[in-house]
Amino acid sequence: MMHADLIDEVDLVNQLRSLGFEVSGSAEQACKSAVCGLSETGAQALKQMVEKLYTGNATLLPAVRQAIDQQLLPGLVRFKRT
Secondary structure, eight states: OOOOOEEOHHHHHHHHHHTTOOOOSSHHHHHHHHHTTOOHHHHHHHHHHHHHHHHSSSEEOHHHHHHIIIIIHHHHHHHHHO
């Protein structure tokens, strides 16, 4: 029997919360909230989380990948530029 690890929206929201972000709602809403008012520490934690998710063996469900691609990554880029 094959077992696949999946990262769904609840998993992503829980990971963001475990990093200290006060987020709720869908993956997209949570990612939007996470990048608002980022600190250097928060940006570094998000970067590490995204790297871990993208290089890990778990499968990211489409809504999670979309939220990361459209909210977290651009937010991190904007933070880096400021």
